[in-house]
Amino acid sequence: MxxxxxxxxxxxxxxxxxxxxxxELAEQQGWDAVTTRRLSERIEYSQPVLYSxxxxxxxxxxxxxxQGAAEMAVELRAAARAADGPRDRVTALAxxxxxxxxxxxxxxxxxxxxxGGLAFAQEDTPEPLKDAFAALLESLEExxxxxxxxxxxxxVFWAALHGLATLTRAGRLxxxxxxxxxxxxxxxxxxx
Amino acid sequence: MxxxxxxxxxxxxxxxxxxxxxxELAEQQGWDAVTTRRLSERIEYSQPVLYSxxxxxxxxxxxxxxQGAAEMAVELRAAARAADGPRDRVTALAxxxxxxxxxxxxxxxxxxxxxGGLAFAQEDTPEPLKDAFAALLESLEExxxxxxxxxxxxxVFWAALHGLATLTRAGRLxxxxxxxxxxxxxxxxxxx
DNA sequence: TTGATTGTCTAGCGATGCTAGAATCGAGGT
DNA sequence: ACCTCGATTCTAGCATCGCTAGACAATCAA
Numbered sequence: 001m002x003x004x005x006x007x008x009x010x011x012x013x014x015x016x017x018x019x020x021x022x023x024e025l026a027e028q029q030g031w032d033a034v035t036t037r038r039l040s041e042r043i044e045y046s047q048p049v050l051y052s053x054x055x056x057x058x059x060x061x062x063x064x065x066x067q068g069a070a071e072m073a074v075e076l077r078a079a080a081r082a083a084d085g086p087r088d089r090v091t092a093l094a095x096x097x098x099x100x101x102x103x104x105x106x107x108x109x110x111x112x113x114x115x116g117g118l119a120f121a122q123e124d125t126p127e128p129l130k131d132a133f134a135a136l137l138e139s140l141e142e143x144x145x146x147x148x149x150x151x152x153x154x155x156v157f158w159a160a161l162h163g164l165a166t167l168t169r170a171g172r173l174x175x176x177x178x179x180x181x182x183x184x185x186x187x188x189x190x191x192x
Numbered sequence: 193m194x195x196x197x198x199x200x201x202x203x204x205x206x207x208x209x210x211x212x213x214x215x216e217l218a219e220q221q222g223w224d225a226v227t228t229r230r231l232s233e234r235i236e237y238s239q240p241v242l243y244s245x246x247x248x249x250x251x252x253x254x255x256x257x258x259q260g261a262a263e264m265a266v267e268l269r270a271a272a273r274a275a276d277g278p279r280d281r282v283t284a285l286a287x288x289x290x291x292x293x294x295x296x297x298x299x300x301x302x303x304x305x306x307x308g309g310l311a312f313a314q315e316d317t318p319e320p321l322k323d324a325f326a327a328l329l330e331s332l333e334e335x336x337x338x339x340x341x342x343x344x345x346x347x348v349f350w351a352a353l354h355g356l357a358t359l360t361r362a363g364r365l366x367x368x369x370x371x372x373x374x375x376x377x378x379x380x381x382x383x384x
Numbered sequence: 385t386t387g388a389t390t391g392t393c394t395a396g397c398g399a400t401g402c403t404a405g406a407a408t409c410g411a412g413g414t
Numbered sequence: 415a416c417c418t419c420g421a422t423t424c425t426a427g428c429a430t431c432g433c434t435a436g437a438c439a440a441t442c443a444a
Contacts, residue, residue, distance in 0.1 A: 007421095035399080035400065035401080036400080036401060036402075037399085037400080037401095045423080045424090046423065046424050046425080047401090047402080047403095047424090048402085048403075048404095048423070048424070048425095049422090049423070049424090050402095051401095051402070051403080052422085052423085056401070056402075057401065057402090112358075112359075112362070112364070113305070119363075120362070120363050120364040121363065121364055121365060121366050148376065152369060152372055152373060152376065153376065155359075155365055155369070155373060156352070156356070156373050156376050156377050156380075158355070158359075159352060159355030159356045159359050159365065159373070160348070160351060160352035160355050160377075161355070162355040162358070162359060163350070163351030163352050163353070163354040163355030163356075163358075164348070164351045164355075166304075166354070166355075166358070167304075167347075167350075167351050167354060170304070170312070171311075171312050171313065172304070172312040172313055173313060173347055173351065174313050177344060177347070180344060181344060181347060181348050181351070184340065184344065184345065184348050185348050185352075188348075188380050188381050189380050189381070199390095227430080227431065227432080228431080228432060228433075229430085229431080229432095237392080237393090238392065238393050238394080239393090239432090239433080239434095240392070240393070240394095240433085240434075241391090241392070241393090242433095243432095243433070243434080244391085244392090248432070248433070249432065249433090
């Protein structure tokens with residue numbers, strides 16, 4: 001019995017190692033550099049080992065995305081908690097979101113740009129993703145405005161943040177004005 | 193002299209054929225299916241011919257993106273022209289933008305999701321891209337609000353639309369509520 | 385008609401994601 | 415201590431990718 005338990009523990013450790021290594025490699029050199037060969041080399045196992053943990057590269061991306069979603073939820077809630085009043089809270093939330101995207105570009109890509117084979121906006125959506133959305137909603141429902149569905153408002157606010165995050169990082173929007181854009185977005189969207 | 197002119201004409205025709213074929217193939221089966229082999233087969237030339245027109249696959253994507261930007265600019269201006277008053281104009285503009293993204297998903301990806309090797313938000317940004325942004329700005333500057341830089345406002349509005357477009361298409365936002373989200377966005381962002 | 389230039393194609397390189405089948409390891413019984 | 419057998423891991427290879435060198439063919443000037 002103990003032997004099997006140790007095996008399962010080692011297996012779980014190795015799975016964490018794979019996800020962690022994929023994430024580091026992606027942040028260092030971009031997702032294009034995360035090949036099954038390089039990844040297997042870094043974890044010091046052969047390629048087929050990857051496929052005994054994940055169906056393929058997509059699932060590895062998905063695993064990184066879930067890890068990222070959990071972290072993002074924590075950071076969003078921390079930022080909201082540290083702020084006083086609705087206005088400061090929404091501003092802090094927006095900054096925290098964009099900050100996360102800037103500091104973890106590869107993880108953000110795994111979550112929203114790449115195909116990680118994850119379901120969204122439906123029943124079988126993984127819990128971490130639902131929770132990250134919930135973290136946004138918690139701080140936004142108080143500024144949704146009368147007669148506006150908080151869920152719908154959160155979707156719009158999230159989409160706007162997502163647009164800013166992706167376009168900025170892709171060089172489509174000049175970075176220096178990022179803060180002014182954030183302020184404008186918060187001022188207009190939130191009902192204070 | 194005439195011989196060379198015919199040659200250049202044929203060459204330009206073939207280049208258009210490449211771009212058009214890449215675009216059709218991408219819309220039919222996604223950009224992953226647009227391989228140099230499949231593309232060369234469809235245009236009935238060998239692979240190296242592609243490289244006598246474009247540096248590589250990236251530039252082909254870029255060419256599709258520029259074509260798309262030009263079309264989008266036309267559609268945005270048409271929608272704005274057909275509307276009466278600032279409110280209707282902004283709503284029509286937003287619908288036209290999201291509509292373009294829905295009807296031409298592969299082209300939209302070429303423009304904003306994939307790496308087409310194009311410069312953005314700087315001097316050497318290709319004209320069609322600047323013009324598409326200008327088309328947005330023309331209709332949005334009148335609703336930017338006092339003391340708000342129209343360019344900055346357009347960037348924010350654009351980012352929000354981009355977020356809605358990409359998240360909806362990726363299955364991250366439920367499609368049925370698309371119109372309600374658009375309305376909410378216009379109502380809040382635009383100063384009417 | 386010849387020679388040179390231009391254009392196109394065949395064939396192949398290194399790299400990718402993924403997998404079949406061989407090789408190895410280790411736990412449990414004798 | 416040794417064998418057996420199942421589970422685990424690896425070697426080797428497939429098909430496909432973007433891209434390119436060098437052979438071949440077509441076209442022009444002389």
